[in-house]
Amino acid sequence: MKKEFAKRVKVTKRSFVREILNVAKDKSVISFAGGLPDSSLFPLEMIAKEIENTIKKGSDILQYSDAQGLKELRVELAKQYTKTKAKNILITSGSQQALDILCKAFIDKNDTIITESPTYLAALNLFREYGASIKSIDIEKGVQIKKLEKIFKSKRVKFFYTIPTFQNPTGYSWSKKEREKVAKLAKKYNILIIEDTPYNSLKYEGKQESGFDKLLPHHSITLGTFSKVLAPDFRIGWIRADEKFIQIFQTLKENSDLQSSKFFQYVALGLIKNKTLSKHTQTLQKEYRKKRDYMVEALKENFKDNIEFKIPKGGMFIWVKFKGSDTMRLFKQAINNKVAFVPAKVFYPKKKISSYARLNFTNSTFDEIKNGIKKLKDAYVRSKVIS
Numbered sequence: 001m002k003k004e005f006a007k008r009v010k011v012t013k014r015s016f017v018r019e020i021l022n023v024a025k026d027k028s029v030i031s032f033a034g035g036l037p038d039s040s041l042f043p044l045e046m047i048a049k050e051i052e053n054t055i056k057k058g059s060d061i062l063q064y065s066d067a068q069g070l071k072e073l074r075v076e077l078a079k080q081y082t083k084t085k086a087k088n089i090l091i092t093s094g095s096q097q098a099l100d101i102l103c104k105a106f107i108d109k110n111d112t113i114i115t116e117s118p119t120y121l122a123a124l125n126l127f128r129e130y131g132a133s134i135k136s137i138d139i140e141k142g143v144q145i146k147k148l149e150k151i152f153k154s155k156r157v158k159f160f161y162t163i164p165t166f167q168n169p170t171g172y173s174w175s176k177k178e179r180e181k182v183a184k185l186a187k188k189y190n191i192l193i194i195e196d197t198p199y200n201s202l203k204y205e206g207k208q209e210s211g212f213d214k215l216l217p218h219h220s221i222t223l224g225t226f227s228k229v230l231a232p233d234f235r236i237g238w239i240r241a242d243e244k245f246i247q248i249f250q251t252l253k254e255n256s257d258l259q260s261s262k263f264f265q266y267v268a269l270g271l272i273k274n275k276t277l278s279k280h281t282q283t284l285q286k287e288y289r290k291k292r293d294y295m296v297e298a299l300k301e302n303f304k305d306n307i308e309f310k311i312p313k314g315g316m317f318i319w320v321k322f323k324g325s326d327t328m329r330l331f332k333q334a335i336n337n338k339v340a341f342v343p344a345k346v347f348y349p350k351k352k353i354s355s356y357a358r359l360n361f362t363n364s365t366f367d368e369i370k371n372g373i374k375k376l377k378d379a380y381v382r383s384k385v386i387s
């Protein structure tokens, strides 16, 4: 049967990262591609205990309930923000659903939105699916404030989507000054800021700068998730926003999936209350810092001055410039050599050839990091000889 799909299906691409994850399932490939946590560190025993405790609450917890999410969990989540109460939080199925809800709420076809360049690929794909006209500002040499103001001035902008802390894909964080300047401009031009914060707790050194909940509480929306600090499969994220927004978002969520599973919200709540989550976050900070340092040393040792990168102070990624190479071509050589990464090209809203690549350091063992970077060096040398 021939079916004519909606126009949005034509622009919807399967994420390149998902494709790579498939390649990386091949156990012989060392993958620095996905944004995956280290599953060997998941606090399984504590999770099992909380699952047992949750079951003991009785069968009612498995019943339908309201879409905003478990009140006690929202109370806990609200504590980390300024001027935020449980009524300002909506529980979502990961922050990916939060992004989808925001698109539904704000984007009509051809509406202008702004992103960083480069930015989170799955957000870009979603914005494209909703037909947004995507403008962007470079962040690789600091936030392009002047360009941002120019866009704010010249266009009716629906929102500015940003990941200002340990960004995906660059690992960069905005300075205090940059945050303050952007907050001032957003206020002046009445622009909504959407701040995505999945990596904020994975901080290895330095000071955490204020989020937009503090700088601009009523002109900003914050997205959070348990995916990176607990486990992605919980599929629990949240939106912090003004109550009037939350009511609309809640209706949109209801239309889409009625509610997120309460069972795992109870489990997550238990892990917050018994301090497992805060202890586990400290473990992740310690272990991921070691992995980051190990990858930094392996890169330096193998590539000498053929690469450039800044050491990220948190998060999961190192953004590496492979001098004189197109990383899309390097990627093909790398896969032949059984190592994977994500070429920068896919993270830019506008097409461009790039010598940058995103390397994940949290999901590999120390041996994999050592061998994978060596394999990458061989692929780099080979791609140079061929080109």
Ligand SMILES: Cc1ncc(COP(=O)(O)O)c(C=O)c1O
Residues within 6 Å of the ligand: 035, 093, 094, 095, 096, 097, 120, 163, 168, 196, 198, 224, 225, 226, 227, 232, 236, 237
């Ligand atoms: C910037 C960013 N936002 C959102 C997500 C989605 O996370 P989840 O839906 O698992 O909460 C990710 C996942 O990698 C991400 O990197």
